[in-house]
Amino acid sequence: MTRLLSIVLPLLFLAQAGCGSQPYPAGLAYPARTDPIVFQLPLNPPDGPPPAGKLDEFIAGLNDRGGRVLNPADLPAEQKAKLQEILGELFGTPAAPMVATGDDDGREHVERLRLLPDTLTAGSLLYKKFCLQCHGLTGDGRGPTGQWVYPAPRDLRQGIYKYVSSVGSAARKPTRADLHRVLIVGIDRTSMPPFTLLSDAEREQLVSFTIYLGLRGEVEYRILYGLLSQSDEMDDDLAVEARSLLRSALRQWVRADEERITPKMMPTPEDPNQRITEAHLESVRRGQRIFANTAVGCIACHTDYGRQARYLYDSWGSSVRVSDLTEGAYRGGKTPLDLFQRIHGGIGASGMPAATSLTEEQTWDLVHFILALPVPSMLPADVRGLVYPGK
Numbered sequence: 093m094t095r096l097l098s099i100v101l102p103l104l105f106l107a108q109a110g111c112g113s114q115p116y117p118a119g120l121a122y123p124a125r126t127d128p129i130v131f132q133l134p135l136n137p138p139d140g141p142p143p144a145g146k147l148d149e150f151i152a153g154l155n156d157r158g159g160r161v162l163n164p165a166d167l168p169a170e171q172k173a174k175l176q177e178i179l180g181e182l183f184g185t186p187a188a189p190m191v192a193t194g195d196d197d198g199r200e201h202v203e204r205l206r207l208l209p210d211t212l213t214a215g216s217l218l219y220k221k222f223c224l225q226c227h228g229l230t231g232d233g234r235g236p237t238g239q240w241v242y243p244a245p246r247d248l249r250q251g252i253y254k255y256v257s258s259v260g261s262a263a264r265k266p267t268r269a270d271l272h273r274v275l276i277v278g279i280d281r282t283s284m285p286p287f288t289l290l291s292d293a294e295r296e297q298l299v300s301f302t303i304y305l306g307l308r309g310e311v312e313y314r315i316l317y318g319l320l321s322q323s324d325e326m327d328d329d330l331a332v333e334a335r336s337l338l339r340s341a342l343r344q345w346v347r348a349d350e351e352r353i354t355p356k357m358m359p360t361p362e363d364p365n366q367r368i369t370e371a372h373l374e375s376v377r378r379g380q381r382i383f384a385n386t387a388v389g390c391i392a393c394h395t396d397y398g399r400q401a402r403y404l405y406d407s408w409g410s411s412v413r414v415s416d417l418t419e420g421a422y423r424g425g426k427t428p429l430d431l432f433q434r435i436h437g438g439i440g441a442s443g444m445p446a447a448t449s450l451t452e453e454q455t456w457d458l459v460h461f462i463l464a465l466p467v468p469s470m471l472p473a474d475v476r477g478l479v480y481p482g483k
């Protein structure tokens with residue numbers, strides 16, 4: 093009996109561990125989007141995070157707080173079926189994902205973004221094994237584990253991201269390198285883990301698949317948004333509209349990969365012990381003055397340097413806590429360049445504006461102040477007195 097168990101038990105474990113890598117059933121289709129869509133956020137900020145497991149109720153509740161959401165359930169059944177059919181034609185299924193653009197430009201973009209069927213099929217399997225429990229089958233951020241963590245896993249549909257280094261407006265797409273970085277280091281002090289044990293090739297397949305879910309979700313989102321808000325800018329033929337939306341989203345993704353926020357100088361000493369020279373401390377001092385300048389605005393949101401908990405609505409209709417910058421935890425990366433890109437480009441999806449009116453030198457002053465802020469001994473005595481009164 094014990095011998096039998098010693099054979100059967102490991103086999104059971106093997107079967108379990110292998111579960112996640114089982115292919116998807118060929119007949120499985122992506123389900124239609126049913127969760128509420130933000131049309132307009134309320135003017136007054138939220139008091140705190142959504143209650144655990146109640147994200148959709150929280151978003152639907154924006155209607156009662158002066159905002160407005162659109163409900164996909166209001167769509168006539170016929171339009172719903174048509175949309176599902178079009179999405180299936182353009183993007184395939186979890187077992188056989190693809191991006192069908194139907195023209196040469198589109199095909200070139202698909203190749204450049206590495207969205208060919210083989211890569212996507214490999215990415216889809218890895219996603220099932222490592223990401224689905226949080227980010228959900230369609231990338232809606234509502235996987236079985238996802239409902240219970242805060243901040244919620246990213247809703248990858250719509251192709252909106254937070255930690256983006258590309259140049260452009262608040263809604264710009266991330267570069268492939270941005271997405272790859274998130275998979276290597278994870279997101280500090282959230283449940284998003286680092287995937288260090290995967291190979292570079294596997295992470296690249298996951299990046300491709302993430303872009304794919306973003307494209308698919310964005311086409312679905314824009315069509316639902318247009319139909320439910322009765323926009324007259326949509327083509328009457330939904331298939332034509334979907335193809336044109338896909339083409340423009342592909343162009344945005346390609347553009348994002350072309351230019352990153354790149355400062356002309358990199359004045360931060362590599363070694364933190366070198367950050368005590370008079371010239372560096374003078375930069376920290378200027379940084380604090382810029383931060384506390386009400387015309388610049390940092391301090392208005394990061395009240396008391398972020399120690400006071402304040403919340404804003406994010407682009408998905410959930411709420412996000414304004415960072416406590418005395419803690420020294422940075423979700424978008426902790427190198428000086430990461431922080432430069434964050435401040436210069438803003439975190440549009442979280443409501444943090446881009447600080448594009450500041451000069452490069454002023455932005456570096458802010459980076460130097462922020463890097464020193466969590467460690468009172470790194471601050472010049474006069475600044476320490478202002479930030480940590482009594483210390």
Ligand code: HEC
Nearest residue numbers: 222223226243244245246253254255279282283284298423
């Ligand atoms: C245990 C839950 C969990 C798992 C598993 C997980 N994530 Fe995440 N992920 C999160 C959370 C939480 C966030 C959002 C953090 C935030 O808002 O700052 C996130 C954010 C992201 C982002 C957004 C980055 C940005 O700039 O906005 C991407 C991309 C991402 N995850 C991809 C993946 C991929 C690919 C996998 C699988 C290899 C994965 N995640 C597995 C929880 C998870």
Ligand code: HEC
Nearest residue numbers: 389390393412413414415422423424425442443444447458
């Ligand atoms: C309108 C409100 C608002 C303003 C103004 C604002 N921030 Fe933020 N900031 C936020 C929010 C919200 C977050 C948290 C984003 C998240 O976690 O999704 C944040 C996060 C940060 C982070 C952490 C980034 C990371 O990777 O985790 C830094 C650094 C930062 N802000 C610096 C600044 C500086 C410097 C200024 C002024 C130039 C500024 N902020 C202005 C709202 C604001």
